[in-house]
Amino acid sequence: MHRQFSSYQMPEIGRIRLDDRGGRADESGMTQADDHPLSRPSSPAQRAVHDRIAHDLGIAIVGGRYQPGDILPGEERYAAEQGVSRTAYREAVRVLSAKGLVYSRTKSGTRINDRLRWNMLDLDVLAWMFEAGPTAEFLRDIFELRIVVEPAAAQFAALRRDGQDISRMGHALEEMRRFGLQTAEGRAADQSFHRLILHATRNESLITLATSVTAVVAWTTRFARDERKESRDPMPDHDAVFDAIMRGEGEEARLKMLALIRNASTDAGML
Amino acid sequence: MHRQFSSYQMPEIGRIRLDDRGGRADESGMTQADDHPLSRPSSPAQRAVHDRIAHDLGIAIVGGRYQPGDILPGEERYAAEQGVSRTAYREAVRVLSAKGLVYSRTKSGTRINDRLRWNMLDLDVLAWMFEAGPTAEFLRDIFELRIVVEPAAAQFAALRRDGQDISRMGHALEEMRRFGLQTAEGRAADQSFHRLILHATRNESLITLATSVTAVVAWTTRFARDERKESRDPMPDHDAVFDAIMRGEGEEARLKMLALIRNASTDAGML
DNA sequence: TCTCTTCATCTAGTATGAGAAATAAAAATG
DNA sequence: CATTTTTATTTCTCATACTAGATGAAGAGA
Numbered sequence: 001m002h003r004q005f006s007s008y009q010m011p012e013i014g015r016i017r018l019d020d021r022g023g024r025a026d027e028s029g030m031t032q033a034d035d036h037p038l039s040r041p042s043s044p045a046q047r048a049v050h051d052r053i054a055h056d057l058g059i060a061i062v063g064g065r066y067q068p069g070d071i072l073p074g075e076e077r078y079a080a081e082q083g084v085s086r087t088a089y090r091e092a093v094r095v096l097s098a099k100g101l102v103y104s105r106t107k108s109g110t111r112i113n114d115r116l117r118w119n120m121l122d123l124d125v126l127a128w129m130f131e132a133g134p135t136a137e138f139l140r141d142i143f144e145l146r147i148v149v150e151p152a153a154a155q156f157a158a159l160r161r162d163g164q165d166i167s168r169m170g171h172a173l174e175e176m177r178r179f180g181l182q183t184a185e186g187r188a189a190d191q192s193f194h195r196l197i198l199h200a201t202r203n204e205s206l207i208t209l210a211t212s213v214t215a216v217v218a219w220t221t222r223f224a225r226d227e228r229k230e231s232r233d234p235m236p237d238h239d240a241v242f243d244a245i246m247r248g249e250g251e252e253a254r255l256k257m258l259a260l261i262r263n264a265s266t267d268a269g270m271l
Numbered sequence: 272m273h274r275q276f277s278s279y280q281m282p283e284i285g286r287i288r289l290d291d292r293g294g295r296a297d298e299s300g301m302t303q304a305d306d307h308p309l310s311r312p313s314s315p316a317q318r319a320v321h322d323r324i325a326h327d328l329g330i331a332i333v334g335g336r337y338q339p340g341d342i343l344p345g346e347e348r349y350a351a352e353q354g355v356s357r358t359a360y361r362e363a364v365r366v367l368s369a370k371g372l373v374y375s376r377t378k379s380g381t382r383i384n385d386r387l388r389w390n391m392l393d394l395d396v397l398a399w400m401f402e403a404g405p406t407a408e409f410l411r412d413i414f415e416l417r418i419v420v421e422p423a424a425a426q427f428a429a430l431r432r433d434g435q436d437i438s439r440m441g442h443a444l445e446e447m448r449r450f451g452l453q454t455a456e457g458r459a460a461d462q463s464f465h466r467l468i469l470h471a472t473r474n475e476s477l478i479t480l481a482t483s484v485t486a487v488v489a490w491t492t493r494f495a496r497d498e499r500k501e502s503r504d505p506m507p508d509h510d511a512v513f514d515a516i517m518r519g520e521g522e523e524a525r526l527k528m529l530a531l532i533r534n535a536s537t538d539a540g541m542l
Numbered sequence: 543t544c545t546c547t548t549c550a551t552c553t554a555g556t557a558t559g560a561g562a563a564a565t566a567a568a569a570a571t572g
Numbered sequence: 573c574a575t576t577t578t579t580a581t582t583t584c585t586c587a588t589a590c591t592a593g594a595t596g597a598a599g600a601g602a
Contacts, residue, residue: 048555049556054369079557091555094366095366099369099370105582106563119393121480124369144477152419205391346554376554377593
């Protein structure tokens with residue numbers, strides 16, 4: 001047999017996942033260049049065992065090494081083979097079950113659920129998909145979702161933003177203009193701008209959804225960056241969105257954001 | 272002190288939650304009147320202990336009895352007070368953690384996460400919100416999301432549906448027309464129609480999202496039903512959506528679906 | 543007095559064994 | 573052949589012991 005699932009073969013991406021959980025609260029989109037992804041005060045130096053197991057199994061499942069209908073190894077067996085306790089394994093299975101990936105019954109064992117039951121928008125599931133090697137369909141699905149969600153968010157933001165939202169967005173765009181997307185500060189400002197739009201929608205479920213979607217987009221574009229030397233100047237698109245939101249023009253904000261995403265996606269090679 | 276969280280005070284709604292997990296696969300939206308919500312073959316007669324604990328704590332959290340930043344009772348203490356084992360309690364906490372509701376650290380205890388980290392689109396979280404007594408903002412958020420998602424789904428469906436999709440949708444509409452929304456068969460046909468549209472989008476993340484949204488909508492309208500004796504005839508709206516999808520007119524399908532939802536929502540008293 | 547270090551303490555995490563409950567499959571019964 | 577009973581297997585639950593790491597307070601040093 002082979003040795004182990006070993007999630008440590010992809011350290012770069014693996015680390016990204018951790019950034020999203022357990023950071024400090026981040027208030028609401030200030031633009032300080034706090035972008036050290038590793039600046040967490042004191043994460044448990046080595047991940048908990050049950051967490052590592054869930055990670056390994058999660059990748060194996062979304063990566064297709066287990067198919068829907070397959071049954072996971074029994075508790076005794078897995079614990080013995082992997083040298084962990086049944087407790088840790090069971091807790092890992094509970095996590096997977098909570099995300100809809102598997103379903104446990106006595107006597108039958110725990111089976112992989114049908115993909116329709118998977119919680120595709122869960123941040124961990126998305127991260128696992130990404131680590132397992134995202135399929136073209138997966139990426140297409142997410143980018144389509146982005147095209148659905150972000151323009152709608154801009155529309156709601158245009159109708160509900162207050163003065164503070166406007167001023168913060170303006171500040172983010174200023175910084176973005178000043179530093180450019182080649183610098184970390186510039187990219188942080190870009191992220192802030194989009195986060196501020198989300199915040200201005202006053203819709204928590206929309207925020208949750210968009211957070212997942214933009215995470216995948218960020219992971220994707222992080223590697224697609226710098227393919228062409230100089231891509232299109234992003235500022236006019238952003239200014240147009242900001243202008244529409246500021247003036248409270250919902251439909252216009254939606255269309256401008258749609259244009260922004262279309263341009264950004266084609267520049268990144270997607271779409 | 273009070274006795275226990277006791278999720279059994281709301282039997283009707285509590286049972287709804289169970290229907291979504293662990294049913295048979297359901298292939299893809301056939302119209303047979305299989306709508307007995309209680310027809311599951313052999314669910315564990317009484318729910319697992321860790322599941323009940325997760326349920327109780329989940330409701331307590333989303334219902335605001337614990338605020339973000341609060342810490343849950345320690346393992347020893349909770350186990351002693353509630354008469355369960357530490358194991359069961361820990362597994363429940365793992366579930367909540369997997370859904371983003373809490374975050375555990377040694378010595379600090381497990382704290383309630385900021386709402387931004389909650390997995391608002393998780394079916395269980397949504398169900399708990401609903402059981403805890405959905406706030407007006409929560410319902411507004413979900414209905415807004417529905418208005419964003421379902422028209423977009425119709426648009427994609429119009430571009431990607433195949434002959435089988437069309438024929439199934441047509442059949443569903445026939446049954447819906449035949450039985451009407453006053454009967455269980457008619458409502459099942461209605462659900463099938465919407466599910467078939469989702470299926471035709473060929474986008475799994477969209478399907479996952481819409482599944483959550485429509486679940487909440489269904490729970491809501493289940494109680495708002497029959498307020499007015501005879502509401503508007505739903506068939507013309509449905510026929511219009513179907514027609515646009517059949518002809519492959521994406522933008523038209525989007526607009527017709529938007530109209531359908533608007534009408535249904537106003538009839539149900541929402542919006 | 544202040545700062546840094548050390549250390550006791552508290553809590554979640556891991557491990558193990560033993561048994562209960564559920565259920566799929568086999569066997570017995572009509 | 574249908575139905576019921578038994579059997580075997582697997583998850584589920586509990587109890588207990590121990591580990592590890594974060595926290596805060598006591599103590600040492602400036």
